[in-house]
């Protein structure tokens with residue numbers, strides 16, 4: 001079953017501070033991700049992988065094309081949806097694990113991780129219990145759970161971010177380098193968490209620079225260089 005279908009996306013950045021210089025990045029981006037599948041975007045630095053992920057989540061507008069996401073038994077185009085629909089899709093249908101944690105001052109780690117469940121109506125104590133399970137799985141020492149993550153190391157912050165991104169059940173999940181700052185043991189934990197999401201039928205689209213991780217999680221690699229804009233003669 002197709003959970004995410006990207007059709008003919010195109011993006012050109014316009015550099016307003018450079019006299020309106022236009023920088024075509026990708027065109028005709030077309031691929032689909034099925035439930036229970038992890039598709040990885042491949043290609044060299046600058047090919048447009050992050051830009052595609054940001055368009056799929058609606059952080060970047062698209063010049064052309066559609067991002068169809070399964071929701072309530074239909075496919076909804078996130079690229080042309082109004083802001084309310086985008087928020088609904090982000091609550092119920094599509095999640096995003098970014099590379100970096102955006103920390104909020106004074107909020108404890110356990111509450112940072114529990115929050116996505118609390119806003120979905122889960123009882124606070126139950127949300128914190130599940131947050132603790134995620135943090136323990138990711139080997140984050142319990143003495144850190146009551147502290148805000150602002151002063152944590154890069155790898156600790158990334159694990160808090162992964163716990164927060166994986167705690168909900170979004171049928172489509174976008175992963176932007178979730179293992180970049182992790183040691184081998186924790187990379188293996190995340191690989192296991194991705195395998196678990198596959199078993200639960202989640203469709204994942206990700207960027208992984210680490211070749212070992214990529215080989216373990218990718219069911220298919222979509223080479224982004226195939227979407228390079230044709231240079232006009």
Ligand SMILES: Nc1ncnc2c1ncn2[C@@H]1O[C@H](COP(=O)(O)OP(=O)(O)OP(=O)(O)O)[C@@H](O)[C@H]1O
Pocket residue numbers: 013023025043044045046047048049050051052
């Ligand atoms: N907001 C932006 N404004 C202008 N140009 C941008 C913007 N975002 C990306 N670009 C440009 O688009 C091109 C593709 O960038 P992108 O980050 O998508 O590549 P990538 O394949 O993810 O690279 P990497 O593997 O290095 O992360 C680059 O040339 C980049 O400079």
